Amino acid sequence: MKTIVVASGKGGAGKTSFAASLMAWLHGQGIQAVAADADVDAANLGLALKAGVPVERRTYIAGDAREVRAEACTGCGSCAAVCRFDAISLAAGVARIDPFSCERCGACADVCPTGAVRSVPAHAGELLRSPVAYGEALAHGELVPGEDASGKLVRQVRESAARIAGPAGLVVVDAPPGIGCPAMAAISGADLLVVLMEAGASGIRDAARLLDNAAIAKVPAVAVLNKAGLSPERDREARDLARDRALDVLGRIPFDAAFRRAAERGGTWLDSGSPGPVEAVSEACAAVAARAGLVPAISAAGATPERTLP
């Protein structure tokens, strides 16, 4: 199985739109992939892929939550005293744990003299499988309000996608933004990381940090520059970063308001109807697919898919 991960160091850089476009482009080439929406906090990949009603739901257990058995509680207050997160209050002589404040450290259970605090599975959300218009399926997650995305959840979304794809399949992962544990869980073990680099000061700096993580995880990385051409200075900074990191930039996607309108309609960048930018997206997708060994290095349109910034 092959895994292509689309990531960016920051949110709003276009990674979800590019991941969806890559799925649609592959679909157009007759290559079926499973999409994994690992950006669980803002799971929008399904909108662009026109996902249908989920056909599979599984409970996601985030670990052990704690609850108090009222009948065994003496109201001694030891648990409230030890809780560093002020998650425990006493009412009518019985301790109560606020699940939104509890960090599940377990200290309250350790100090309770009567064993009134017990562990219960923390139902934190669901793992879903949905049909999509472009590709084989979408593996995604839904969190219970108040729950955080975690590396464990991202890993389980990826595992769900891998199970659907099978040993000879292809998975395209939309990674969470940032460089924290969820992002690392999305990247590690991938065959190819596509860094969506937004041509702006923060986009380039965050892409550099993401590349540091990719190097630690030993994942080969390439870049696609988004919103190219808006600022010569930012384009030069992107070029400098690519040169310093020996990073191949496989595409330059210009800013186009039609992309936003396509996203708002629930489509990919390829649905934008803006010929020039659509061609740039197609070329970038072809170059990524070629780098992943999915298609020949020259796209059907005759474009040279792999290139560096001019």
Ligand code: SF4
């Ligand atoms: S430590 Fe145990 S017995 Fe004491 S208040 Fe907390 S839950 Fe109740």
Ligand code: SF4
């Ligand atoms: S598990 Fe930790 S954070 Fe949660 S209520 Fe107990 S002591 Fe507080």
